[in-house]
Structures are given as C-alpha cells and as structure tokens.
Amino acid sequence: MVPTVWLAVEQMPRAASGKLDRAAIRVWLKAKNLSSAKAALNVRMTAPLTPPAAAGERLLQSVWSAVLGLPQQDIGRESSFMQLGGDSILAMQVASRCHKRGMQTTTAALLRGQSLAAIAESSCLIEPAGDAVAASCNGIPSEDNRLVKPAAAIPSVFDSRLSQLGRSKAHFRRGNIERIVPATDLQALMLAVGQLGDRAFHVEFKLELRPSLESAGLRRACEQVVLHHPILRSVYFQHGQALSHAVLKALPPDAVVEVEERDDSPSTVTFEEGTTLARFRLFSDGQLCHRLCLEIHHALYDALSLDLIFRDLDRAYASKRLSDGLHFHSWVSHVEALDRSPPRKYWREVLEASSMSDLVRPYAGATRQGHPLDERMQIRVPLQNLQTSCGTPSSVMKAAWALLLSQALETKDVTFGEVSTNRYLPVPGLHEVRGPCLNLLPVRARLDEGMTLASLITQVQDQSVASLPHHHLGFRSIIKDCTAWPRWTRFSTLLTYQNHGSMSPSLRIGDSDFALPSRGRLGDTADISLFATPGSEDLEIELYYSSRTFPSEQISWISRSLVTILEGIPSSLAENISLVKDSLRQSVGSYVQDPSRSAPPPDLLGGHPRDPSAQAREMVLEAWRELELFSQDQSEDCSMFSCGADVVTALLLSKYYLSRGYDLSTNDIIRHPTRSMQGYLVDLKEKRGLETRLDGIKV
Template sequence: LQKAWAQVLQKGADKIRTSDHFFRIGGDSISAILLVSRFQQLGYQFTIPLVYQYPKLNEQALMSIQSGNMTNEPLLTKYDFPHLALSDTGFQTILTQIHQRGISLAQVEDILPCVTIQGGLLMNLTSDPSAYLIQMAIKLTGQLDVDRLVQAWASVANQHSPLRTYFIESPNTLSQGFLQVVLSSLSTSWTISDQPLDSLEVFFIENRWQGFSLQEHMVRNFVFPTTNSQVHEIIITIHHSLMDGWSLPLLLQEWMVAYHNHMLAVPPPQTNFPTVVKYISQSDPALAQVFWARYLHNAIITPAPLLYPKYIGPVGHTVYSTLLDISKAQLIQATQSIGISIATLFQAAYALVLGRLLNQDDVTFGMIISGRNLNIPSMDTVIGPCTNTVPYRAQLGSSPLGSWLESLYKDQVDMI
C-alpha cells in the first residue's frame, strides 16, 4: 500500500510514514481515484468513500486486512453499468461525486445516462436555478392525515425512479454531460406549516427564486392549512428534468389512490422510466443521423423573430387570446377531412407566419413531442421526462394547401 501511495503521489516510499494523512501530503480527489484504481489492481477491495473515511495509511492497511468490515459498502465497478461505456478513471470520478453527496454505495440502485431532454434542461441550472421548475398547487378538502399523505408519496416514489434520482456530472460527453443516479430509497423534502399562506402568488415567486441546484434532490413539497379547517393547500415543486406534463396527472392519481388505500401496496408500473432510458441508449444513432441529414438537407437557418423590437415578455407566463371564433369540433372535422392532425394544422400556420415575417420560403423551428410513441409497451403510463424537442421544417412552395398539409403530416409520421 505504501508503494501505491508513492506511485500516485510521486514521492519516494521512504518519505511516506504509516501515520501520514493522504490528503495532507499532496492527495486530492483525482489522486484518490488513481489510488483506488491502483489498490484494486493489487487485489484489494477498496472504494473511494473508504479513502475519505480512512485517509491515513495505517487505517487503510487495517481496512484492507479486515475485509469483513468492507462488506457493508458494496464494490461497484463500471461493469455493473454496461450502458454507460465509461473508462476506469471515469467511473471512479462518478463514485467520488456520489460520495461527496453523502450517498452510500449501498443505496445506489442504478446509474443511467440522461435522455436528451434531461441534459438540455440541466444545462441551464448554473445560470438560472429557477429555470424549468414546475410548481403545482392542489387544494385537498376534508379531514387530512398529513403523515399518511407523506407516506403515500413515499410509496409512489418507491415505484417510480425519477422521484429517487440525483443528477451528477458525467466525466465524458455522454448525455450532454450529465448522469442520473437512482437510489433504492430517497426521502422527499416536506415542509409542514401550521400557518396559512398570506399569498400563493408571492410564495410561488419566492419558491421559484430559490430554484434548484445539481447538488440536491430536485423535489420539494409543502403542506399549508387554510382559514377553513377542512381545506389544505399542497404545493409540489419538481424540476422538469424529472417529470413531464404527461406524467403529472398520472403521478397525482397514483398518489391519491395510495393515500385513500393506504393498507394496499402501490403496484409496480408495467414499464418504468429506466426501461425507456436504456431503450433509447441502445438505439442505433446511425439511423437517426441518416434521417435528420436527409430531412434538414440544405435547410435555411431560421432566426427567432421578436414580436416587437426590444420586447421581453414576462417569464413563465401564458397569454390567452381568441383570434378566430372556431370551435374545437370544427377544427377536428376540418383536419379529419384532409387526413392530418390538429397539431399539424397549427404547426403549418406558425410556419406560414414565420415565413412571412422573415421573407423565407423554407423555415425550421423547434417542436416539442411527447416521446410516447416509442416501441415500448405501456409508454402511456410511464412517469418520467419522455418529451423531446426536434427540428420541424416546413418548405413553403406553391403546392395546393391540402397537398402541402399532407406532406407536413407525412414528415411527422416519418419522424416516429
């Protein structure tokens, strides 16, 4: 072990005493990774957390002899997670980050790459901790058992990995630089107040301002009483990288069922989110590259025009405006007669507006898709961030309107 220290720290072995502290004679997080790798090459079952827990040479020697003391901390290797395709050094970097979060390796259920939408959302955390933060307020009426409510949430979380997930930085460019660590159990932060809210709007602003960081579990829940003893306000705060809009009603439904049927176990999902992640990571990127290269061949760059010069709208707000008095039933009837979807109709309309504003006959803009069309059973029941953003291209030629809409719809089908 002394020779391993000497090699890693680039010191003479005779300069290292048995009582020396690894981090006080030149060791750091990177050299700790190299030290563990060297120990494992020598046949010692040693981990990154143990280097931090037992930093002295004599302590590490004792731990290496008393192998029975190490059985509580399982030895994880990169081969336990073949879908990550990491080097030894890269995997040790991951273990270091897990330890720095105070997470025991025994808690680690899985380590997964992030899907594309997750990586994109997480990239904004450093510059804006409030970006892509979801806030929901729910009013529950009747006598509320808060302990049972919290336990019901925990029961649902046990079946859905996004509610037990931390994010860490990836040592390579995999999934835009982030990985997700799924824990076997993880307690959600609950704040149970005995005072009503003065203003829900003010609370939302302050809660959003607090935001999230990559170093924390990005779920926070609150319970507030109201002036009516039979009414409580429940506020859920969760980062969009853990949940999409499709998932939220599913989550709330399972939560309420678990609350009202607390004697019954929450059934496991037919398809869980890790299954989706692994399916995507195992798909052939060459096929996608061929499709998008053809689809975007000679596409013209489309700048995003502002509605008004120097206009900056309110962040996180929605503006509703009725322009045409056309019912949804009429829209459905019109699109069905052509054989397209309502979504295609709106995308075509937006493309026409962009084309006129920019004086272009070829426009491309981002389109959010549900991601629920993967060839996986029960995708409609998956709780997790399955959405994705893809380029949507519309070439504004002189074709008849019906034919043009049909071609746009065909392109959407081909994307699937």
C-alpha cells in the same frame, strides 16, 4: 384535393380580363351561410360498412371504439383511424391497448390513413399481457427485454466522481444508488436554462384540499409515491462530457416535509449536483393537512407522468395498488441501446441544406438571450377550422405556423421546433413510462408558391408520420450529427400541441377534490414558445415571449397573422400559397425585424486585465479537454461556441469548475466564452475566496 363540401352556382365571377375573379369568390364565401354544409360534415357516413371478420380486425374495432368513443357499428373494415378523429396521442393509446390484448401494431401505421383491414393485416398477434414478451413480424421490432431486467451494476467509471460527491452529501454514496443513466437532451437543456436566472422550469403545484386530509396518512402516501416513482428520487451530476442521472435507493432527505399551516415561504428546491429536484410539502396543523404542495423541476416530469404521480397519490392514500408503468431509467437505457443509424439517416435527409428560421437574428456564440419568457398572449380559434382531411389538427397548426414564418422571413424553406411526447417506439407500456420522455424535434416545410394550402398541410402530415419511429434521437444529437448548423443552434420558435388530454381539470386524493394550479417560469429555450390546446369547441393558443426580445408591434403582427391564417383555412385550402400570402399581407401588413435587438453584447470584462495565471490557464485547459473543446491549433481567445459548445456545455463547464473549488455559474461561462476569459474568472474567484477566508482572521 378531394372536396369535402360542394356548392352549386349558376356562374363564376370574372375579372375584366376574363380570368376567374378569385377575390370576389372569397368575399362571396365569407358572406355565405355554410352552417348546413358544416353540419353535414358531422353526420355519420350513410354508406354501409363491412363488419370486421378476422380476429385482428375485431380486436382493432373494439380498441378504436374505446379510445375514440365511437359505437363499434360505426367502425368497419374500410374505416380510417385518422378520419374517425384519431391523432398521434390517441394512436399511442391504441398501440398500447392492442399490445395488452395481444396485437402488435405501431403508431405510424395508424396515422397513414390506411383502412382498419389493412392495419390488421400488417400487424401481428402475440401473447397478450406479457411485459417480457418478444415478438417480431411484418417489420415491427420486438420489445427489448432490458426494459424489465433488474437494476444494472453501477459502472466503475463513476467511482471517483461518486466518491467526491459523497464526501459532501452522505446520501450520495455508491451503495445508495440504484441506477445511473445519461440525462436526456431535454432534461439537460432544462437544467442548463434553469441556471440562467429566475428559476426557470422550477414548478410549484399547490393543491387546496377540501375537505382536509389526515396528515399522517397523506405523508405516508407521499413517501410511498416517491419510492414508487424512481424519477422523484433522481439526482444529477456532471461526469465527463455528459450530465448523468442517478437514482437513489432510499427516500431522499427532505423529500416529504410537514410545515406549519401559515408557512408560505418560497420553494427551496434548487439544482445542485447530488440534490433531488422534487419535494412534497404538507401544510398541516399537526392532525389535518389543508394544503399539499409539490415542488418539482420540469426535468422530472411531463404531462403524462405527472398525471400518474397524482393518481398514485390517491391510490397510496387509499392503500390501493399503484401504477405498474415502466421506470424512466429503464426507458432511457432502452433508447441508449438502440441503433442510431436509422434515425440519423432519416433526419439527415429531412434537414439537408436547411437552416433555422430565426425571428430574432442570432449572433455567433450567443447561445441564449438570457431573457425568460415572461409575457403571454392568448388566442382562440374554432377547433373545427383545423379539422380537415389533409392531416390531423396538429399538422394543420404546424402548417399554419410554417406559413407565418415563411411570410415573416420571406423564405420558401422554414424550420422550427416542436415538442414531442416521444412515446412512439413499439415498446409495451410506453404510454405509462414514469418520467419525461419529451424531446424537441425539427419541423421543416418547403413552400412552393404554386402549391395549395392543402398540399402544405399534407406535406407536414406526411413528415409527421414518417418521423414517428425516429422521435427518440435527442435534438442535440440531431443538430450535431444530422445538420450543418452551428452546435449552439437552438429552435427560434417551439410549438407544443397539447392533445394528450391526460390531466383532468380536477383530481382527487381520498375524499378531497382539487384543481391543479401551477406556478413557474418558462426558460429561454426559444424566442417564442406556442402551446396549442384543443378544447370542446375552440383551440386555445398561448404565445410566450420576452418583451425584451420582441417589441409589441412584432407580437401584434404574429398573433394577428396566426388568427388570420387559421380562421381562413376552411375556405383557402384549395388556394395557392402565393394567394394566401397576398391576402395575409393585405390584412396585417409585413413583418419588420428590429436590428437593435440582435446587437452583440459589450466587452463583458469591462477593460479588466485578461492575462490569467499559469494555474488558472491549466485549470481551464483541463476543463476544455474533459469536454473535448480543445484542439492543438486553438488560441486562448477562441470562443467555445466555435468549438462545438452549447448551453448544456456551459452548464457542464460550470459544474466542472465547481468540483475543483471555483464557483463559476453557467451565466459566467456563457458571457465569458474563451479560455482566457474563463482563466481570468478562475483567478478572480480564487482571489475572492482568499479575501473571504482572511475576513474571519483576527490580525
């Protein structure tokens, strides 16, 4: 509530009743030329700063200066990292650099608005550069040395499944597996949604190399990168109630291939158990490579690790030393070993009595609409609108989206999802983990009509900082253990604030500079996915949706409302939420849901007989028991979604049936969610398989 700009006036406008005429003030402010006031906000503080004295303070000053791009003399003991322009991604870089130079601090400490002196006092000095260093002080947990131990032995519990898969895939033998860890919740979700159609999350990066590069050298570099990044040698398979992630020791078959220059065939990377999901294709004439294509599933990378892949490709081509960041499977093992009680406690408290804010009304058991997000709308607003003293631009964006959902759904309590980089634990080198640490997390906002917009932003900022130590708890675990939501619940809307700044607009391999164009589809992980990317002057917002889910009128309302909220922030921070909503309603009207878009699906068996054979019944019962969906009082017509299933469960069931010889897709499982329906499909697949076998027999 501390103003950043003061305007002197001789009198305040009054309404006929004698009350303050807020509408007249808003009109006046919009017409007022505030350029000089805005310019004043960018002027460095003229008040003298106290130079850092202690060693820890000087170290922090040096690191802040490097990360924020500020002169050291502009950073004093009184300076706040956040007010100097810091955000969560920059704080993550500061924490990593501090550890390398001998100071252990946390991302959360940097984002609480504390002074440099206070942060230095709460941190501790350690031995620098030690990947195996263990330190613990002032409540900061020590590094877990499991992160740097050699590969662990493969548990014998996997022997039967590995033997089964190894019969069809020679590279999947036990001796060729370096490590097995669980797939993360987001990896499992991406792989499951990618099975619903249209190859969602299969991404292709095509690099036009100008000038061309020597083919043999580039091929060796690609092979070296695959061997150096275990995530590129990873395969996935179903085992029990989880999707597991195995790292192969040797270079996988077809990981790097050369094709003719004119060969423009589509990507052939597909998700099957035991197959890798990354491939380099070199388009060459035998001597020179003119184009390089990386086909990769999004379950294998995030923006930070993708940048490491391409930078290592350049280093390998030049015969330089490659990056030394943590292996992804080491990071997963570390997270799996952590005590889950604190994050569960935190998320239970945050989400108590909450519900998902659905822009599209779900119906029980319909875990997915099945429509890829193939439509896109772009919005641009001045980035300076999001720069307030109440919170980071990311928190301002989340508050604006919360306000929009509150207005659309006429509720004071909203919950939506955000994509987290999930690199906030006090682990040395976490910024350079070679793999996708991403997680989906809930954001909850309570909008009391008497609160101001500034208070809402502060509430979101406080929750954002408090949640940082708990970002590593997978979202499926959060839904299962920390909420009363149905297990099949998904985030209706997902927000990604892409302030990582890791990917340069152009990259280089050898002497060749190139852009990084990509081609791929977003899967049906949410009804709407928003990507907000800050530029030098504007915030670019991309809104992805399916036209089969949202009519144009709804999308128009959403985009116009978001622009109205964000453009009005500088002058509406001190206004009550109720007044902001009234103004929004006058500008864009009300949101109207389309009930026809949430009607339940028809009878998917189309009147076919539903009495499966005894063999099929036993097969389905065995599968449901394996995934802990079966209970003694359960009827055959009970939906698996009422028994704790979600879209990942559907994928696991699909792989289980396939391992027993029945090709039921993830879509088949979702559309036929009961035991009786799945039993019928098992009989149907067996019948079709028999017909196929008899087709080749001469009678």
